[in-house]
Amino acid sequence: MRASSMLIALLGAVPVFSIDLPTGSDAPFHKIVNDKTCIIGNSVWDATLSGSYARPIYYNGKDIVDDATGFYLSYVNNNGFPWLAPEIVDAGNDWIDVQFTNDIARFHWVIHRGFAGAYQYWSNQRDFHSGHTYRKDGKLPTWDLYYSGTEVQDSTVQFSDGTYVSKYDWATHINIPEAKLWGVYGDDVGCWFIQPSQEYLNGDQLKQELTVHMEAQTGDTALLNMIGGEPWLWYLNDGSLSDAESRTEKEISAWPYAFPNADISAEYQSRAGSVTGRIITSDSRAGDTLSVFLGDNNDDEFTLNQYAGYHYRTTTDSKGYFTFDNVRTGEYGLFAWPGEGSSLGDITTNFTHFDIAITKKDKIDLGTYTWEVQNRxxxxxxxxxxxxxxxxxxxxxxxxxxxxxxxxxxxxxxxxxxxxxxxxxxxxxxxxxxxxxxxxxxxxxxxxxxxxxxxxxxxxxxxxxxxxxxxxxxxxxxxxxxxxxxxxxxxxxxxxxxxxxxxxxxxxxxxxxxxxxxxxxxxxxxxxxxxxxxxxx
Incomplete structure (x- = not known):
């Protein structure tokens, strides 16, 4: 944490209503500096939020942002999210929920006592020399490398030997089981986004996004999270990938969170423990290795771009059976198509069923669906x-x-x-x-x-x-x-x-x-x- 001598002239947090806050020298905190600036954190880290940026960010006493742009959010038309109207809206013995509000949305930081990171619901930093996605791990291109080549496309340069560097080389799928962790890291610091569930992410199994890269214009190392709803974990450590992977498994095992909040509906915990079913074809073939997507109901949007509700993805076994776990209650559409290597890759018809009702039960069996093939x-x-x-x-x-x-x-x-x-x-x-x-x-x-x-x-x-x-x-x-x-x-x-x-x-x-x-x-x-x-x- 920053030395107390650097936290001078700070006013106490002013919640809108009476909340019992954590106590003790290691308690998580929110402190008002002035009408445009506040500081949040705990005994491990703290961040100064002003305007649309969080900087500096201290982790174990070291500023991990340095002279980079800082932590920020970007939404429609690339508008930055301003850190306005900060308030503690909920708290327990060991945590606080700090909310920021503007005319578009609310953004929350749930900060626990002594925990290296914060749960967020509703990105960015520097001097992290490496990036990690499930597809790619290694050194990110440096700023001077970008400027030693000729720009041929946005954030893409060509060198004299004919090779290229592009930030898009770091794009990745975000909705498959392997894509549960991405981040940037250096010799003694790591900054990670951990997705304990992908139910709130847009699109089907083939959705791709840019998650980490080096910004060619500023030299900043960027860590991106294309958010869609419920909690994920922003996690800080000493740069250890194995530690981040271990933390990821802990978060997955804890899902769905028993999450204290003031902004998530009660239906968050209303779920079916498992939803099973089977797909066979009208020519009597089992639906082997099908990509199955439980998505938006009665929606003509391609599954790749569905965004309105919650989304679940899986693959059938050799006999056509599929299972989704921890499915939120509601009405869904069920979609399927041949997955990579499927023996059914000659079917040209669509498999779609709407009005799939998911209720709060331990187990739901949807039964067997017949996929009508083209009969040619x-x-x-x-x-x-x-x-x-x-x-x-x-x-x-x-x-x-x-x-x-x-x-x-x-x-x-x-x-x-x-x-x-x-x-x-x-x-x-x-x-x-x-x-x-x-x-x-x-x-x-x-x-x-x-x-x-x-x-x-x-x-x-x-x-x-x-x-x-x-x-x-x-x-x-x-x-x-x-x-x-x-x-x-x-x-x-x-x-x-x-x-x-x-x-x-x-x-x-x-x-x-x-x-x-x-x-x-x-x-x-x-x-x-x-x-x-x-x-x-």
């Missing part, structure tokens, strides 16, 4: 329809800027002999990609075929013509762009599902070809593949 005859398929490019060359690898440069302009793939890894994960350069295949028999008279083109991401502008045996069957023109490709992702962005009918008489016995010919592309943009599937109607 498969001719061939490249990859699987799992919204991911992991089977293809470069797909689902380490994030990195300009990896689209490695994509071939021309590619020929032969059904029956080429392997999925020969197909590249992204089409990004002008040229032609051909899929050659043979039909052993004459097509049935009057039979049409259906070509499914599923994209894991798309960044405009990428225009292409799609032809079957030289006949144009469709086009891909400028769809709404997502940022996955030019922001370093090799995994996924916004999923796109396209279908094209091939008229009777076009497919022939013996040699046939499907060709994707690009007519317009832009550097570092393009189409990230999920699957290409050809079926008889």
């Amino acid at each position: 005859t498969k001719i061939w398929q490249i990859g699987t329809l799992d919204r991911l490019p992991c089977e293809f060359a470069g797909g689902c690898g380490p994030y990195g800027h300009a990896l689209t440069d490695d994509a071939p302009a021309d590619l020929t793939y032969t059904i029956g002999s080429s392997k999925a890894e020969y197909w590249h994960y992204v089409l990004s350069n002008n040229g032609a990609w051909a899929i050659n295949f043979k039909l052993n028999n004459e097509p049935v008279v009057g039979a049409s075929a259906r070509l499914t083109v599923s994209l894991a991401a798309y960044a405009a502008r990428c225009y292409m013509d799609i032809m079957a045996n030289g006949v144009v069957i469709g086009h891909i023109r400028s769809m709404a762009s997502d940022s996955a490709l030019y922001r370093s992702s090799t995994v996924a962005g916004v999923w796109r599902f396209l279908e094209y009918t091939i008229k009777p008489g076009t497919p022939k016995k013996c040699s046939n070809s499907i060709k994707f010919t690009t007519t317009t592309t832009e550097k570092w943009k393009g189409a990230m593949w999920d699957t290409i599937l050809l079926e008889w109607e």
Whole structure:
């Protein structure tokens, strides 16, 4: 804690109503300096909050912010959250809940006696030289490194040897079991966000966000938390990743918190201990390795972007069974699609069920759901329809800027002999990609075929013509762009599902070809593949 000599001219906290506060020299505290500044903390740490920033922040007597911008919050239109109207709104023998209020929201710090950190509900610092996410751990680029290269994109520079550094290389998924901890750390200090539950985070299993990076404009090390609701833990330590991981497991085991607060509804603790169910297909296949999402009810928003309610994510076992734990009561929608490696990656229909009622019980069994499939005859398929490019060359690898440069302009793939890894994960350069295949028999008279083109991401502008045996069957023109490709992702962005009918008489016995010919592309943009599937109607 800062020396008491540095806490001069401070006024006592003035709660709005009478609250019995913790006592003792090690009690957590909130002290008013003036009408614009206050100090909060305990015997381990304290932070001075003024304007929209918290700085300095002392941990065991050392200022961990130094000359960086400081701890801050940012919300709609990049407005900073001002630390206004501070007050202690709740307290116990060993904790206080300090609330800040403006015309947009309230933000709480729950500070416990002697605890290195604070629980927050409703980011940022410096001289942390390393970052950690579940995908990536290591040294962050330094400010002088950014300025030794040529800026080619926001927060992205190229060096004389042709390599790049981008803050987007540190983007990561936030809604999968591995993504429960991220932070920045140095030789003797660590600053972490711990997510004991992901129920209040937006989106499905494929949601990605930027969590840690070095700010190219200021040189600050940034730690980001894209908040959506209930408590998480901001945790400070001596820079030990193993300690942060150990603390994470303790927080997960304590979830849902018996959380003292003045701002969370009573329904927070109204839960079903477990919710189970099973998915099978209408052609009698078990729903093996399906991604299952319990999300917003009667909502036409893509699961990737759902934000209104609470969200739960899991994967089915080999027999199609799934389980969600500690589900808050309410009405939900149930969604599923093939996960990575699923044997059901040839299903093109949607699985969606609304009005799933979750009540307060130890266990809820939703029973068995039947997923109606498209009932067509498969001719061939490249990859699987799992919204991911992991089977293809470069797909689902380490994030990195300009990896689209490695994509071939021309590619020929032969059904029956080429392997999925020969197909590249992204089409990004002008040229032609051909899929050659043979039909052993004459097509049935009057039979049409259906070509499914599923994209894991798309960044405009990428225009292409799609032809079957030289006949144009469709086009891909400028769809709404997502940022996955030019922001370093090799995994996924916004999923796109396209279908094209091939008229009777076009497919022939013996040699046939499907060709994707690009007519317009832009550097570092393009189409990230999920699957290409050809079926008889």
